[in-house]
Amino acid sequence: MSNFQKSMPFLKNFSHFCAAVPKQPRWEKTFSMNGHFRCFASVSGEYVSKLPPTKPGEKPRVVVLGSGWGGCKLIKDIDTNIYDIVSISPRNHMVFTPLLASTCVGTLEFRSVAEPIGQIQPAISRAPGSYFFLAKCNGIDFENHQVLCETVSEGAEELDSPNFKVAYDKLVIASGAQPTTFGIKGVAENASFLREVHHAQNIRRKLLLNLMLSDVPGISDDEKRRLLHCVVIGGGPTGVEFSGELSDFIRKEVREKYAHVKDYVQVTLIEGNKILASFNDSLRDYAINHLSKSGVRMVRGVVKEVLPEKIILTDDSEIPYGLLVWSTGVGPSPFVKALEIPKSPGGRIGVNEWLQVPSVPDVFAIGDCSGFLESTGKPVLPALAQVAERQGKYLATLINRIGKEGGGRANTMKDTDLGEPFVYKHLGSMATLGRYKALVDLRQNKDANGISLAGFHSWFIWRTAYLSRVISWRNRFYVAINWFTTMVFGRDISRI
Numbered sequence: 083m084s085n086f087q088k089s090m091p092f093l094k095n096f097s098h099f100c101a102a103v104p105k106q107p108r109w110e111k112t113f114s115m116n117g118h119f120r121c122f123a124s125v126s127g128e129y130v131s132k133l134p135p136t137k138p139g140e141k142p143r144v145v146v147l148g149s150g151w152g153g154c155k156l157i158k159d160i161d162t163n164i165y166d167i168v169s170i171s172p173r174n175h176m177v178f179t180p181l182l183a184s185t186c187v188g189t190l191e192f193r194s195v196a197e198p199i200g201q202i203q204p205a206i207s208r209a210p211g212s213y214f215f216l217a218k219c220n221g222i223d224f225e226n227h228q229v230l231c232e233t234v235s236e237g238a239e240e241l242d243s244p245n246f247k248v249a250y251d252k253l254v255i256a257s258g259a260q261p262t263t264f265g266i267k268g269v270a271e272n273a274s275f276l277r278e279v280h281h282a283q284n285i286r287r288k289l290l291l292n293l294m295l296s297d298v299p300g301i302s303d304d305e306k307r308r309l310l311h312c313v314v315i316g317g318g319p320t321g322v323e324f325s326g327e328l329s330d331f332i333r334k335e336v337r338e339k340y341a342h343v344k345d346y347v348q349v350t351l352i353e354g355n356k357i358l359a360s361f362n363d364s365l366r367d368y369a370i371n372h373l374s375k376s377g378v379r380m381v382r383g384v385v386k387e388v389l390p391e392k393i394i395l396t397d398d399s400e401i402p403y404g405l406l407v408w409s410t411g412v413g414p415s416p417f418v419k420a421l422e423i424p425k426s427p428g429g430r431i432g433v434n435e436w437l438q439v440p441s442v443p444d445v446f447a448i449g450d451c452s453g454f455l456e457s458t459g460k461p462v463l464p465a466l467a468q469v470a471e472r473q474g475k476y477l478a479t480l481i482n483r484i485g486k487e488g489g490g491r492a493n494t495m496k497d498t499d500l501g502e503p504f505v506y507k508h509l510g511s512m513a514t515l516g517r518y519k520a521l522v523d524l525r526q527n528k529d530a531n532g533i534s535l536a537g538f539h540s541w542f543i544w545r546t547a548y549l550s551r552v553i554s555w556r557n558r559f560y561v562a563i564n565w566f567t568t569m570v571f572g573r574d575i576s577r578i
Contacts, residue, residue, distance in 0.1 A: 132247035133168065133213075135227065135492070141166045141211055142490035144481060145229060145250035147219050149176050149199055151467045152449035153256030154553075155474030156481075157203040164485035166211035167203060168248055172218045172234045174199050177279055179467055180548050181561065183324040185282045186289070187331035188573035192279050194560040197553045217246070219257065219417060224442040227492045229253065251492045252444050252481055255431060256474070259412035259450035259465060268388030273408035276320055285407060290577040292404040293336065296343045303346070308391060309404035310347040315385060315393075316409035317357030319513040322369060324407060325351045326516030329376040333517070335573050349377060350401065352393075354384040358521070360464075360511055361534075365521045368536040372515045412465050418451050426453030426462050434458055435503030437477050444492055446481075448473035463506055476504045512544045520544040 136143050142165050146153050149171035157167050175196040184190040199214050200207040206214045217231040226249075233244040261277060263269040274285050292309040295301070301309075312328055314321045328349050337344045351357070351373065357380070358366050370380065383395040392402045414429040423441050424432040430453035431439060437452070439445040449470035453462035463469045480500060481490075489495030510524035510532075520541035525532030535543070545565070552558045 128245060132228075133249055135249040136166075136251060142251035142485060142492075143168060143211070143249070144252045144254065145170065145248055146254045146256060147171070147229065148256035148258055148449070148451075149173055150256060150258045150449055150470060151176070151179075152470035152474040152477075153254065154197070154199070154202050155471045156254055156256065156448070156478045157199070157206070158553075159475055159478035159482075160203070161482045161485065162203075162205040162209060162212065164482060164490060165252075166209065167206060168212065168250075169199055169203075169206055169214045170217050170219060170229065170231055170248065171199070171214075172216065173278070174214060174216055175279075176202060176553070177277075178548075178552055178557070179277070180551075182276060182279070182282050183320065183327050185279070186276070186285045186324065187327050188286070188335075188575065189327060189330075189568050190561060190564045192283060194557055194564055196279055197557060201554060201556075215246075215248070220245075222253070222421065222445075223247075224445065227251070227253070227444065250444070251490060252484075253446070254477065254481075255418075255439075255445065255447040255451060256449045256470070257415060257417060257451050259418075259430075260415045261408060262411045262413040263408070264410070266385055266388065268390075269385075269408055272388045272390055273315070273406045275408055276324060277412075285405065287577055288405050290575060293340050293343065294577070296346060297340065306343060306346045307348070308402040310343060311350065311401075311403050312348070312405045312407070313350045313352065313393065313401060313403040314407045314409060315352050316411070317351060317353030317355075317359075317380075318409060318411065319358065319511070321351060321353070321407070321409040322358055322373070323514050324409065325349055325373060325378050326376065326514055326519075328516075329373070329378050330516040331573060332377065335575055338572075339575055348379065350379045350381055350403075352381045352383055352385070352395075352401075354382070358513065361513075361521060361523050362525070365523055365534055365536055369513070369515055369521060372517070372519055376516055412450055414451065424455060426455055428453060428462055430462065435460070436480065436500045437473060437504055438500075444495065446477055448477055468509055469506060472506060473504060512540070512547065514541060514544050 144160060144165045145168045146157055147170050149169065154176040157169055160167055175198050178195040178197065181190055181195045185192050185195055205212045215231065217233045219229050220232050221230040228247045228249050231246055231248060261275045275281050296306045296309045314325050332347050336347055356366065358369055385393055386396045387394045392400050394400055418431055419429060421431065423439060426432045431447040431451055432455040433447050433452050434440045434455060435458055437446050437448055439447055450465040454460040484490060484495050484498050487498055489498040508526045512520060512522050514520040518538050518541050522535040522540040522543050549558055549561055552561055
């Protein structure tokens with residue numbers, strides 16, 4: 083066993099548990115005798131280890147792909163007296179995304195928005211048949227109930243067996259989505275996204291680096307303006323909240339601690355249509371007025387190309403930038419696109435009213451990677467944290483009931499009564515604007531009647547609501563302390 087494996091307890095446990103099997107060639111798309119695909123992605127590498135199918139006397143195994151809102155809610159609520167749980171994800175934590183923008187400017191520390199998987203479901207760390215694997219799924223053999231995975235080592239010492247197979251009795255695909263670039267040239271190479279903790283870390287380092295570089299002797303005024311021009315693409319809640327946090331940071335910390343360059347700093351928010359389109363018109367107008375007063379310049383336009391130091395809009399106007407944050411929504415990941423199963427409108431994994439993938443047995447999908455099939459007559463739900471969380475809670479209850487009725491093992495739930503289908507009820511939307519102001523829209527949809535608030539009271543509701551939604555008491559304490567220290571002492575400007 084390598085030193086790297088010895089330093090990683092879950093890999094050590096994995097090596098003790100897994101049985102070696104003969105090396106196998108590369109997996110390709112193949113047809114079985116009944117004309118269905120066996121493996122729905124081309125996977126390179128050799129598979130020398132596996133978790134075999136469960137045996138009589140063992141608990142059925144639920145495999146969960148992903149560690150987002152849906153997947154983590156599901157593993158938290160799964161009854162571990164009935165099932166063993168295997169969580170497979172390229173990250174070992176859940177990100178509390180509503181507060182992620184606050185970490186970019188030092189309002190919150192990064193660890194305050196990261197919840198370890200082993201803390202969400204302790205059985206993964208302690209139960210003999212439950213595991214967490216730091217890996218990505220490259221393909222699924224639906225016929226043989228196996229997922230094909232590749233260990234994520236991130237440049238560490240090469241593992242002896244980086245690829246492995248895991249057999250499942252029930253599979254839940256909760257792998258999320260990826261940022262949408264609309265095929266615009268240069269976005270992936272030059273823009274920063276804001277969906278993961280490492281995205282926020284990169285944005286923070288880039289922002290602070292530009293502030294320090296702009297103060298170097300010999301830098302021209304034009305170059306200072308470019309370095310200190312922060313451009314946000316996308317006027318949804320993430321883009322608006324980041325712009326608000328950034329304007330707060332500029333108004334307070336930059337003006338006090340980077341006084342030499344404070345007049346060169348600018349924030350521009352670019353949106354092709356309306357900002358905060360899901361909110362009502364009065365709240366949108368309030369947000370526009372507040373952001374304008376905070377110094378955020380709003381531009382109506384569509385990006386044609388992104389270059390290393392400037393963006394080009396479709397009207398051929400050019401906007402230089404030092405930091406570019408891309409927040410235009412999400413779309414299906416390459417993994418989801420490669421699965422040759424029926425898709426919902428928009429390319430997500432198609433599910434029925436019970437969140438099953440009806441074309442294959444014992445497979446469910448939740449969160450941003452899934453959507454209702456057209457045959458259900460239901461619209462595809464928005465890619466929101468509350469949608470994924472509610473789906474995870476519903477599906478955990480359904481799978482627990484299936485297990486209690488004896489349908490937990492593979493291919494045994496054919497005649498099981500699934501009960502009531504999943505019904506989503508929107509609980510409302512919130513967005514912070516900076517300077518102790520926020521929006522709260524509690525209507526079920528844009529055209530419905532309901533409570534809509536804006537201002538300081540909304541900001542207090544926003545903070546209280548999200549503090550209560552943070553999963554662990556430990557992280558709630560972290561968030562509350564971070565907010566208090568920021569209010570008293572200001573934001574930290576260390577570039578670490």
